[in-house]
Amino acid sequence: MTNVAQVLQEKAFQTVYTIHPDATVLDAISLMAEKGIGAIVVTETNGQVAGILSERDYTRKIALMHRKSFDTTVSEIMTAKVLTVTRNATVKDCLELMTDKHLRHLPVVENDQLLGLISIGDLVKAxxxxxHKLIEQLQKYISG
Incomplete structure (x- = not known):
């Protein structure tokens, strides 16, 4: 079975965009819109993951609560309790975690350092x- 390291290797777009917790929500949302991404990893200056900010966070904590994007910091609305995985995690384990917790993105972290970000789409593709590989192997086995 494929693991997270292989998923990261196969990704066409491997850049992970990050933002500091003290940045404004407007800065974060602007970067997300510019890059066409649905979530951004929030990292401290030393590279440690502090949280994640998604479009869902923005909708629920800015728009619905009548806050202003230009004077609210990322740390005020980010999801601080971030679930992460390591490169050794299997696709199956990640899909189960994302399904159970209703997540769309999982940061890949080892030794407190961000290595990448995988999405539900990355995992479904893997x-x-x-x-497909298993089906091909079984067909070859059956046909001798």
């Missing part, structure tokens, strides 16, 4: 690739 799972489908695994299934």
């Amino acid at each position: 799972a489908m690739d695994d299934q």
